[in-house]
Amino acid sequence: MTATRILVGTRKGAFILTSDGKRKKWSIDGPHFGGWEIYHAKGSPVDPDRIYVSQSSSWFGQIIQRSDDGGQSWSQPGSDGDTAPAESGGMPQGESNKFLYDTSEETGKPLTTHQWYDGTQHPWEFARVWHLEPSLDDPDTCYAGVEDAALFRTTDGGVTWHELAGLRGHASGPDWMPGAGGMCLHTIVLDPENRDRIFCAISAAGAFRSDDGGRNWIPINQGLHSEYIPDPTAAVGHCVHRIAIHPSNPNTLFMQKHWDVMRSDDGGDSWREVSGNLPSDFGFPIAVHAHDPETIYVVPILSDSLHYPPDGKLRVYRSRSGGEDWEPLTKGLPQEHCYVNVLRDAMAVDAGDPCGVYFGTTGGQVYASSDSGDSWATIVRDLPAVLSVEAQTIP
């Protein structure tokens, strides 16, 4: 019997929701790291019990937590004798939260400036880790997307982190600008067919691709159109909210942009809009069905000014044709007086059959569907505002 584990990051801690393969009854464990902001928690595809967590606070900064037992216990890698790096002679280093931009001559790039909200230039400053993406092959390797936008990687289980500086150092960096949440690298997609290919998305710079394992990057924003920048079709400056792929077809990418749902069938070289009949094409998350590469999910939000669903109805929209034609999924979701938001990392699918779909809201509800979105049930309804949701199917 398989188990399903949902990792939920909130404004005030992490929660772990578990169920069996039927996904009808859930146990709720938490809060872990109570009172801290948990921007993201994600398990290794190779070892589901290896979980990385980004824990942060405006007071005490960034913390990385790691579990090797599915969330039963946690440690800050390298902060105790058991996880101290060998080269330290067993002495704890306490550097798992050390995210230093790499400015070295050998591998780094100079620290430059980026656009501030008012168009002036502003220095690059580390704020927090928004997203953790464990390697597809190695539990000790994990990528971290941070604010101010940069990509880091650990190869020692989170004990130390090193910047892949080619992205931050891209020549277009001074044209990047923060979105409402800060200038964050929030999406990291690893190509399961080509280990050298990585996709990232930054608000508000756009989407980028590396074809050499993260050393060099190119903007992949051709076809995006954004009215909120002086040149709506500029190479960078687009507020991409989220990118998703299906592992069987990594050349096709789906994007929820600030406005517009987009699709690329050439690895991001070009994009076309597939918003179709959505009631609003503004939103944050986008997810792909685990077993059907052409079935995708979004949660329309009324606008960037209002940040709540149209008509007070919480509706997931599903397209079975890879976009353009969308159907509302409402069974089990509130259809009146609902004014929550669903943030970019707060939707996920599991690998069960039928595919499970999950999302969390800024109102603290976590909804689950065990039938590919046809119907929904509330797993828990009064958590702190949900920042992230990840699903694990455990054999």
Add this chain to the structure above:
Amino acid sequence: MIRVVLPHHLQTLAGCEREVMIEPAGSVTQRTVLDALETRYPMLRGTVREHVTLKRRPRVRFFADGEDVTHESPDAALPDSIASGDQPFMIVGAIAGG
């Protein structure tokens, strides 16, 4: 021994009580107190002051025997009452609402 009082969130990180005892090396200053604290509790590195620069994080304050010493030099001697262990050195998260 020096007494150091930690805010709630740092207690949970370090897995310690509200007040801990440490032994700074040499004279008792903010720097030697924090060095000793981070040596004993490596998981607190980067939470009170930045890695590398060792600058105090903006929303952290230091109180010593009723005085706000947040903006004193990190190398200035702390009051005798701290050095003697009569009073604790207090690390405080700034009140910022919410």
